[in-house]
Amino acid sequence: MIRDQIRQIVTEAIASAQLSGNLPQIEFPPVEIQRPNQPEHGDYSSNVALLVASAVRKATGERANPRQIAQAVAERIEPGELVGSVELAGPGFINVRLNDRWLQQSVLAIIEQGNDFGAIDKGVGQRWQVEYVSANPTGPLHYGGGRNAVLGDTLANLLEAAGYEVQREFYVNDGGTQIQLFIESLYVCYLQLCEEQDGLPQRNLEIPEGGYQGAYLHDYAKLVREQVGDRLAKLDRDDAIAELRQIGREIVVSDIKEELDELGVTFDRWFSEQSLYDEGLVDQLLEDLSGKGEVIKRDGAQWFLASKYPGNEKDEVVVRSNGLPTYFASDIAYHYDKFVRRNFDRVINVWAVDHQGHIPRMGAVMRALELDPDRLEILLYNLVKLIRDGQEVKMSKRSGDFLTVREVVEEVGPDAVRFMLLTTGPERNIDFDMSLAVQRRNENRVFYVQYGHARICSLLQRALQNGYQNPEEMPEDASEIVTLLTDPAELTLVRRMLEMEEQIELAVERLSPHNLTYYAEDLTKTFSVFYENCQVLHSEVPPQLARARLLLILAARTALSRVLRLMGMTAPEEM
RNA sequence: GCGCCAGUAGCUCAGUGGAUUAGAGCAUCGCCCUGCGGAGGCGAAGGUCGCAGGUUCGAGUCCUGCCUGGCGCGCCA
Numbered sequence: 043m044i045r046d047q048i049r050q051i052v053t054e055a056i057a058s059a060q061l062s063g064n065l066p067q068i069e070f071p072p073v074e075i076q077r078p079n080q081p082e083h084g085d086y087s088s089n090v091a092l093l094v095a096s097a098v099r100k101a102t103g104e105r106a107n108p109r110q111i112a113q114a115v116a117e118r119i120e121p122g123e124l125v126g127s128v129e130l131a132g133p134g135f136i137n138v139r140l141n142d143r144w145l146q147q148s149v150l151a152i153i154e155q156g157n158d159f160g161a162i163d164k165g166v167g168q169r170w171q172v173e174y175v176s177a178n179p180t181g182p183l184h185y186g187g188g189r190n191a192v193l194g195d196t197l198a199n200l201l202e203a204a205g206y207e208v209q210r211e212f213y214v215n216d217g218g219t220q221i222q223l224f225i226e227s228l229y230v231c232y233l234q235l236c237e238e239q240d241g242l243p244q245r246n247l248e249i250p251e252g253g254y255q256g257a258y259l260h261d262y263a264k265l266v267r268e269q270v271g272d273r274l275a276k277l278d279r280d281d282a283i284a285e286l287r288q289i290g291r292e293i294v295v296s297d298i299k300e301e302l303d304e305l306g307v308t309f310d311r312w313f314s315e316q317s318l319y320d321e322g323l324v325d326q327l328l329e330d331l332s333g334k335g336e337v338i339k340r341d342g343a344q345w346f347l348a349s350k351y352p353g354n355e356k357d358e359v360v361v362r363s364n365g366l367p368t369y370f371a372s373d374i375a376y377h378y379d380k381f382v383r384r385n386f387d388r389v390i391n392v393w394a395v396d397h398q399g400h401i402p403r404m405g406a407v408m409r410a411l412e413l414d415p416d417r418l419e420i421l422l423y424n425l426v427k428l429i430r431d432g433q434e435v436k437m438s439k440r441s442g443d444f445l446t447v448r449e450v451v452e453e454v455g456p457d458a459v460r461f462m463l464l465t466t467g468p469e470r471n472i473d474f475d476m477s478l479a480v481q482r483r484n485e486n487r488v489f490y491v492q493y494g495h496a497r498i499c500s501l502l503q504r505a506l507q508n509g510y511q512n513p514e515e516m517p518e519d520a521s522e523i524v525t526l527l528t529d530p531a532e533l534t535l536v537r538r539m540l541e542m543e544e545q546i547e548l549a550v551e552r553l554s555p556h557n558l559t560y561y562a563e564d565l566t567k568t569f570s571v572f573y574e575n576c577q578v579l580h581s582e583v584p585p586q587l588a589r590a591r592l593l594l595i596l597a598a599r600t601a602l603s604r605v606l607r608l609m610g611m612t613a614p615e616e617m
Numbered sequence: 618g619c620g621c622c623a624g625u626a627g628c629u630c631a632g633u634g635g636a637u638u639a640g641a642g643c644a645u646c647g648c649c650c651u652g653c654g655g656a657g658g659c660g661a662a663g664g665u666c667g668c669a670g671g672u673u674c675g676a677g678u679c680c681u682g683c684c685u686g687g688c689g690c691g692c693c694a
Contacts, residue, residue: 132637362692
């Protein structure tokens, strides 16, 4: 990364100044490189002199002049291929400006890197898992789950760009009471359908208490009947339900999968909770933990002694007194599987904020399993409020039920959904204005960015029509003609593009995929300024300069399309 | 009551590895437009960064207390 190179250069300058006696032989803190707010302060800056001066004063009581220290360091930084100039500023900042020549050549580097542009090697050799959505398989996804899907998927994209080996997983809660209720409800619907359609005697069964009754159940029931006819309706209830379990699970899971597909969200693995019971892992772990005194019997139930661990006030039931395990029991087994069997270096679970109380308990589980709790990270996100025509929307007009992810995607399109759900930090509430998201004007940030990309494409297209050489064919004299890019608008555009790797690093470190939306807008804005200031296909523009600008534009397309794809959006060539 | 999160411009929000003059979009006002898609661009105005203390040479950012709002505190998931 460029910033690492700058850091290296500054660090070496310190060592060199110390060797020559211009700096005291004290230990310097690790050099931090920042991005100044003001462009006049250069591309990068370091406050290392301020830190050292303050450290000296604390250690010796003597006053040290940070400007003098900065001066000694700055003197030792020779402008070169990468660094254009170095300046002292303010109380003792070392401001570094990139070499114009280097910026110009970067245009070609960006084009060459293409779809890998911005990739960094931060995570090379590490296997991470992102578990997201993991909604109960009892029906279509509630619109709020869309945020989970977008956050998880985008984060996974970012991690891949940062060099991590990433596994995307959906945990299917097909082992608990909810799916049981769902299957029983589905059974009733199916039975009623068969009674109507096949003239079977009425049994007048009702949806069980706490069961599901959404309109979608009838669609599912139809699918069941298409698959097996009225055969299950003729069986005993228990036998029918046992068989329906598999069929119903398949139907709902494939429905959810399809729904997420429409949003561009995919998974490497759909992990079955039930499988943890089937293979006996849940029982085995409860036994192990009992043996270690982490799980005890009390009041007829089995408890995990979470309160032994920091942040936990209460213990958790893992097996109820009626003998049925709670979801928490399988969660222990699930995380054992993730960390011990599959040995992920780190796992990120994406959870809605109403699950926050579960976080300390999982920390306790990690410790009880003698695992480093830092290997498990939770990305919490807040709720989504949907707005249409200035009014909050909760219900589906079509079904009268809750609004689903599918309906929102159909209404505003997957790109707008993804972008809009990434416009704020995850911990904030978000008001998603669906009316705005479909408008073709600049208030709609999605369109602003995608339009920018389309305009770039159209410009490149026009260039070909006008007989210019296709910049994708990288001209022989490319590295020569890019030196004609000297306009501030041109160089600013290059600078902005080169921020990509830092944006990726930052978003990964903070688990904050929403940084991408701001970067995408920035990039688009910077392109617009260039576009406004620098003509390309115009008779007054010298042909060589036009060719150079076409290369710059191609690089801009590369960068912008890369960000859009990281966000899981399309980069349209025309709109 | 306890815990977690949020409170930054009129509105919607970035910024929270302390650091050089706190940012963007929209809305408002003014300007650029006979030049590649104006679905643009430039500029102005607009802020006690919830409040009060504290740490620091330096705090929107760290610490403490408080206020407001959301969420959580089940043998639910």
